[in-house]
Amino acid sequence: MAPDAERASAPGVAPADRPAPAGGFAYGAADEERRRAVRRMKTLATGLLLAVALVYVLAKWAGASGAGGWTGFVAAAAEAGMVGALADWFAVTALFKRPMGLPIPHTAIIPTKKDQLGQSLGDFVGENFLSGEVVRRRLRSVGIGRRVGGWLAEPRNADRVTAEVSTALRGALTVLRDSDVQAVVGEAITRRADAQEIAPGIGTMLEKIVAEGGHKRVVDLLVARVHDWLVEHGDSVMSAVSGGAPGWTPRFVDRKVGDRVYKELMRFVTEMRDMPEHPARGAIDRFLRDFADDLQSDPATRAKVERLKSEVLGRGEVQDLIASAWGSVRAMIVAAAEDEGSELRLRVRAALLSLGRRLSDEKRLQEKVDGWLEGAAVYVVTTYQSEITSLITDTVAGWDAEHTSKKIEAHIGRDLQFIRINGTVVGALAGLAIYAVSQAFGG
Structure with missing residues (x-):
């Protein structure tokens, strides 16, 4: 004072x-x-x-x-x-x-x-420049959303924006060093995976899938494939059973046993395929529910999953795959950005034209865009008020x-x-x- x-x-x-x-x-x-x-x-x-x-x-x-x-x-x-x-x-x-x-x-x-x-400092700053209502009123009178929409709705302008965005994207990707990005991406993925335990999440997801019956299609597919394989390779199954019999048993007995085992196996798989309420299917349901519960609450099961996760992430093949992902993505984006007929550029151009037409025709969208711009301008003005007032001379x-x-x-x-x-x-x-x-x- x-x-x-x-x-x-x-x-x-x-x-x-x-x-x-x-x-x-x-x-x-x-x-x-x-x-x-x-x-x-x-x-x-x-x-x-x-x-x-x-x-x-x-x-x-x-x-x-x-x-x-x-x-x-x-x-x-x-x-x-x-x-x-x-x-x-x-x-x-x-x-x-x-x-x-x-x-x-x-x-x-x-x-x-x-x-x-x-003396005009307070009046000018408080009423004519840094007032949120004044800023909103001025921006609303300009109608930025409608003007931008009309400009973008012109094909030549949409082409120009698309070309500029593509150039900027190629330039940004060229400046970035692949080795640096690969290292960052690999480290981020590995660190995030190591820091978060996955077993409870997998268990919750599996529990929900089983509760909703989503696993039944997988069981149907597996049983059907097993049935088809048995039909196609019946001789192999019977030969395997016969070949495992003791040497002192007669061959016709081995064949009879092999044939019997094969038929029982076929009957079991056929019934399991055709009967939704087959006891074996119920056993699978119970096994999956118990496994989901163990993933969420059993420390030993969760520890095994974590060890398996660490082993998988630690493999060189997995790390190479993570590191190479950026190179593939970068090459794909650069190629799409350079090609004027690429799906990426065509979609960007179509999106810009669509946005321009909507901004030109839809009053509600215009008001929404204007509101965003007004809010951003008011935020900047009010947040940096002291910096702005320091310029008054x-x-x-x-x-x-x-x-x-x-x-x-x-x-x-x-x-x-x-x-x-x-x-x-x-x-x-x-x-x-x-x-x-x-x-x-x-x-």
Whole structure:
């Protein structure tokens, strides 16, 4: 807070009676009321900073005491909230004075840059530029969605966009080194597979398939193929049975036994093929249900599946297959991008023409696209408000630096305190999101 502001609020001093400095403007009772509102908002923003700091300390203490994994999420959110609050405090304070009196470059902007700032700062920024409603109204009046649709609906424009996209795609794929991409893809697939146990997921899927009867078609196919194979290779089956008989048994007895075994085997397979309720089918169902349950709950079965997974992933053939996948995909994409008659380019062109016609004709789609663009523009404007305001350089030369700073702070300071509050809240949410994503991917 500027020294004059402290004196103006001291007992026995009437701000309205103070003369305006030469070349400046009057500082009246209405301005002092605004400054009191600014002080209240500063107290609220600072209190919110202290609150998240207290939450951070408590969360770290709870985590160290073994309260559970949730403390990490709370601590990450509170820490990011403190960072956001302090960063925005620094940005807001630097407009009017040097933070903590330190001679940091590019602080106390309004007093030191009085020749480039003016009273119209608050009105212009708050009402004519950084207002979300103004931005939306301006973009809505332009009708970007309808104009883009009309432009894309022209075949020559769709061809041009398709060619540009193809060129950019080829350039991006050319810059990328195959060995680097292959290494990244291989490592990502292997690391993700190693980090996640697959047995419970397979068991759940198998349990659902069996419950819905999806495995029965596979059983039907296998039984039918076994039946056909037995019909075609009956002599081989009987010879195998006869050849396994003891040497002292008569050959006609071996043939009789082989023929009997073959017929029983054929009868069993035929009945199993033609009878949906055959006991053997029920046994298969029970086996699959038990196996699905073991995959989900039996530690030994799950460990065997994990060992099998590791062995498969560790094989050189599998790693070579993973590494070579990128080369195949890249070659396919580059070839399709270079060929004007390729299915890829034809589909892209058709999609652009279709999008252009829809944007030209469908009011609802136009409104949706306009809404997306308006939302993005409003987000950029409101998020980077402090950076935008730092570019404002128009002012009236000759105004008293401290008096000008007081006047501007009285008019816009309350709104600037909301930046600190928003920085705390948005920082906490961003920190929570980043921590949650890192935990989800094993970070």
